[in-house]
Amino acid sequence: MGTIVIKFGGSSLSTTDKIKQAAKRIANYKEKGKKVVVVVSAMGKTTDQLLQLAEQITENPAKREMDMLLATGEQVSISLLSMALTEMGMPAVSFTGWQAGIVTEKVHSNARIVDVKIDPIERKLSEGKIIVAAGFQGVTEDGEITTLGRGGSDTTAVALAAALGAERCLICTDVTGVYTSDPRYVPQARKLPAISYDEMLELANLGAGVLHPRAVEFAKNHKVSLEVRSSTEDEEGTVIEEEVSMENNLIVRGVAFEKDMTRLTVFGLKNEITGLSSIFSELAKSEIDVDIIIQSQTDGNKTNLSFSIKNKDRQAAVNVLESQKETLGFESIEYEAGLAKVSIVGSGMVSNPGVAAQMFQVLADKDIQIKMVSTSEIKVSAVVEEAKMHAAAQTLHEAFDLGAVAEEVK
Amino acid sequence: MGTIVIKFGGSSLSTTDKIKQAAKRIANYKEKGKKVVVVVSAMGKTTDQLLQLAEQITENPAKREMDMLLATGEQVSISLLSMALTEMGMPAVSFTGWQAGIVTEKVHSNARIVDVKIDPIERKLSEGKIIVAAGFQGVTEDGEITTLGRGGSDTTAVALAAALGAERCLICTDVTGVYTSDPRYVPQARKLPAISYDEMLELANLGAGVLHPRAVEFAKNHKVSLEVRSSTEDEEGTVIEEEVSMENNLIVRGVAFEKDMTRLTVFGLKNEITGLSSIFSELAKSEIDVDIIIQSQTDGNKTNLSFSIKNKDRQAAVNVLESQKETLGFESIEYEAGLAKVSIVGSGMVSNPGVAAQMFQVLADKDIQIKMVSTSEIKVSAVVEEAKMHAAAQTLHEAFDLGAVAEEVK
Numbered sequence: 001m002g003t004i005v006i007k008f009g010g011s012s013l014s015t016t017d018k019i020k021q022a023a024k025r026i027a028n029y030k031e032k033g034k035k036v037v038v039v040v041s042a043m044g045k046t047t048d049q050l051l052q053l054a055e056q057i058t059e060n061p062a063k064r065e066m067d068m069l070l071a072t073g074e075q076v077s078i079s080l081l082s083m084a085l086t087e088m089g090m091p092a093v094s095f096t097g098w099q100a101g102i103v104t105e106k107v108h109s110n111a112r113i114v115d116v117k118i119d120p121i122e123r124k125l126s127e128g129k130i131i132v133a134a135g136f137q138g139v140t141e142d143g144e145i146t147t148l149g150r151g152g153s154d155t156t157a158v159a160l161a162a163a164l165g166a167e168r169c170l171i172c173t174d175v176t177g178v179y180t181s182d183p184r185y186v187p188q189a190r191k192l193p194a195i196s197y198d199e200m201l202e203l204a205n206l207g208a209g210v211l212h213p214r215a216v217e218f219a220k221n222h223k224v225s226l227e228v229r230s231s232t233e234d235e236e237g238t239v240i241e242e243e244v245s246m247e248n249n250l251i252v253r254g255v256a257f258e259k260d261m262t263r264l265t266v267f268g269l270k271n272e273i274t275g276l277s278s279i280f281s282e283l284a285k286s287e288i289d290v291d292i293i294i295q296s297q298t299d300g301n302k303t304n305l306s307f308s309i310k311n312k313d314r315q316a317a318v319n320v321l322e323s324q325k326e327t328l329g330f331e332s333i334e335y336e337a338g339l340a341k342v343s344i345v346g347s348g349m350v351s352n353p354g355v356a357a358q359m360f361q362v363l364a365d366k367d368i369q370i371k372m373v374s375t376s377e378i379k380v381s382a383v384v385e386e387a388k389m390h391a392a393a394q395t396l397h398e399a400f401d402l403g404a405v406a407e408e409v410k
Numbered sequence: 411m412g413t414i415v416i417k418f419g420g421s422s423l424s425t426t427d428k429i430k431q432a433a434k435r436i437a438n439y440k441e442k443g444k445k446v447v448v449v450v451s452a453m454g455k456t457t458d459q460l461l462q463l464a465e466q467i468t469e470n471p472a473k474r475e476m477d478m479l480l481a482t483g484e485q486v487s488i489s490l491l492s493m494a495l496t497e498m499g500m501p502a503v504s505f506t507g508w509q510a511g512i513v514t515e516k517v518h519s520n521a522r523i524v525d526v527k528i529d530p531i532e533r534k535l536s537e538g539k540i541i542v543a544a545g546f547q548g549v550t551e552d553g554e555i556t557t558l559g560r561g562g563s564d565t566t567a568v569a570l571a572a573a574l575g576a577e578r579c580l581i582c583t584d585v586t587g588v589y590t591s592d593p594r595y596v597p598q599a600r601k602l603p604a605i606s607y608d609e610m611l612e613l614a615n616l617g618a619g620v621l622h623p624r625a626v627e628f629a630k631n632h633k634v635s636l637e638v639r640s641s642t643e644d645e646e647g648t649v650i651e652e653e654v655s656m657e658n659n660l661i662v663r664g665v666a667f668e669k670d671m672t673r674l675t676v677f678g679l680k681n682e683i684t685g686l687s688s689i690f691s692e693l694a695k696s697e698i699d700v701d702i703i704i705q706s707q708t709d710g711n712k713t714n715l716s717f718s719i720k721n722k723d724r725q726a727a728v729n730v731l732e733s734q735k736e737t738l739g740f741e742s743i744e745y746e747a748g749l750a751k752v753s754i755v756g757s758g759m760v761s762n763p764g765v766a767a768q769m770f771q772v773l774a775d776k777d778i779q780i781k782m783v784s785t786s787e788i789k790v791s792a793v794v795e796e797a798k799m800h801a802a803a804q805t806l807h808e809a810f811d812l813g814a815v816a817e818e819v820k
Contacts, residue, residue, distance in 0.1 A: 016466035017466075019467065020467065050486070056426035056427075057426050057493045057494045057497060058494065058496070058497040060497075061493045062492070062493065062496055065493050065504060066489070068485060068492075069490065071485070072482035072486050075479075075482045075485070076463070078478065079464075079476070079479035080464065080475075080479065082475045082478075083464060083471045083472065083475050094478050096478075096555070099553055143530070145506070145509075
């Protein structure tokens with residue numbers, strides 16, 4: 001008898017009615033003869049409400065106490081969902097993170113799972129019970145409650161699926177799957193039937209938070225078959241697995257985009273071996289995420305360095321660098337805001353050297369200037385003016401025939 | 411360095427402002443050089459809100475899942491109170507029931523504490539931390555979350571005080587102590603400086619839920635010195651200990667009263683040896699609490715039996731008995747509603763045989779008819795018409811000089 005793990009996010013559990021709906025969907029899988037483990041987040045706005053309470057007490061809560069506080073959110077969901085399942089004649093039993101044996105490192109607010117002690121869950125599964133486990137939370141070896149940080153419930157689901165050798169881990173969410181691009185801005189966008197882990201990682205910012213990259217990585221490392229699907233509708237979702245069948249193996253699988261970017265350029269940087277590392281160490285210390293980095297040679301002693309950051313980090317980045325101008329050894333800084341990044345993603349492009357060139361040509365034909373470029377094995381990103389971001393995405397989506405199968409699928 | 415345990419109820423923690431106030435009071439004790447363990451209930455209406463959520467899901471929640479749900483209430487309080495203390499420069503660390511080592515029997519919703527594994531708390535105490543432990547909840551030996559039922563947080567506080575050998579367990583609540591009678595109805599009522607465990611048990615229904623009888627019993631068995639006092643005001647409370655000093659050892663310590671009672675009389679019950687036990691077994695099966703029981707002989711074969719129950723249980727009691735009329739073997743049932751019980755309590759009455767007689771005389775002088783009587787070593791109860799309950803209480807309070815010290819105290 002196969003085991004499946006089903007994860008429901010907080011928005012799918014925001015009211016008791018939604019909890020009952022989720023219970024019905026879960027019951028379907030149980031009726032198909034599966035062993036079922038459900039992983040849930042806190043109900044809807046619960047986490048925000050708990051954060052508000054903490055804010056009323058202190059601006060600097062101890063992380064240990066925040067974990068203690070936030071962990072109550074999922075504990076409410078698991079008990080209510082278990083009640084709803086049992087009420088439907090589907091005996092269910094809830095497990096907190098520590099009861100489910102989710103052992104983490106000794107780090108509060110952003111702990112990583114180091115072990116899953118699966119015995120208690122397996123015992124209840126073998127009794128025919130549905131397991132409802134709290135996502136997002138774990139326990140250290142010495143009994144401290146921890147939380148897993150962003151995407152934590154997804155990670156819990158994948159970790160349990162891996163430990164139980166589940167045949168699939170379903171991530172039930174607000175969207176029906178992973179799309180070739182964001183349908184709000186690219187009308188031709190269609191749902192992908194399947195995608196590889198790496199492609200999913202590169203497309204992670206499509207459809208805002210469908211699946212946290214950390215969970216995808218965990219799934220990749222443990223070969224857990226994932227499926228992103230709707231928490232309310234019956235249609236098939238998008239399967240995420242190591243190998244995607246040739247049939248679906250388009251050269252480009254999707255077009256992602258992201259706005260609010262700034263390009264910052266450091267001019268006249270001394271061409272010393274430690275120059276780059278010094279600059280990015282300083283930025284990292286201030287927790288400024290740097291995305292694309294381009295270094296261009298000017299003459300033998302000096303170099304210019306451009307990199308992209310979020311708009312919101314711009315002032316902090318400039319301040320940090322200016323304050324260290326002497327030490328870092330550069331002449332001046334300039335920046336250009338109002339930029340965006342558009343990326344094409346697909347594992348097929350590894351063996352298709354012309355893909356990047358085709359992308360640049362398509363953008364050039366539409367008079368879209370490329371400000372920066374970055375490439376990986378399965379992704380090409382171009383930084384363009386933010387005003388042209390959606391046009392660029394639509395053009396690329398069309399040029400790479402991503403909407404082509406749409407009619408067949410529907 | 412002495413240890414004290416301080417318990418705060420939910421109404422003393424209903425808002426984040428009240429939590430901050432509680433933190434200030436706790437800090438005072440810490441500053442006096444005590445090791446401090448705080449036990450808290452869920453914030454204000456939290457438990458009611460959680461119960462409402464469960465009701466929206468099912469009318470018959472599994473008790474295990476209710477415990478899972480309700481246990482989140484105290485977990486929120488402990489984290490917030492720990493934050494508030496730490497914010498004041500008083501490092502504090504929160505403990506759930508299972509972290510605090512509160513081991514209970516394997517019964518959900520009304521478990522009894524069987525062990526307290528005090529090591530983790532002692533370790534943190536020795537580091538100078540204030541401990542904030544969740545009341546009302548525990549864990550079974552095999553890791554199931556349980557709750558302790560009514561008065562559970564009081565019991566947790568007493569159990570921790572016993573296990574830690576604390577010098578005192580403070581129960582901080584809405585009232586400033588234990589009174590000779592309910593001040594709302596007996597204006598002369600005054601706060602008692604001290605009272606014995608047994609007296610407290612008999613007076614438990616004075617001042618509605620000041621301290622749960624179960625916690626008092628636990629304290630008595632483990633010789634824990636209790637003090638009931640205000641959660642917001644500085645004045646001394648009422649100390650509850652084994653021996654109360656002679657000075658305070660009045661014959662009668664307080665007057666309690668309780669309304670909404672019904673007297674039910676079973677006529678013509680066959681005088682068989684199993685008659686009584688059969689009747690009260692049937693009532694117990696239907697969870698009907700019986701208070702005073704009086705059996706009167708009529709002739710050799712028949713007896714009449716009267717007992718008092720709550721008004722709300724009257725119909726159920728009549729139904730249960732009528733349905734078993736044949737088996738139980740009685741002739742008819744009658745009841746009188748609109749009754750109340752008035753009691754005088756005091757360990758001094760053990761050696762004062764005239765106390766009951768004096769009570770009856772006082773009531774007779776006021777033309778208050780006694781419908782039933784029950785006596786124990788330290789209590790005499792009389793059932794009277796509900797309309798005369800307050801008058802009876804005031805008369806007895808005066809007759810036994812309970813208000814006498816009031817002027818001196820104030």
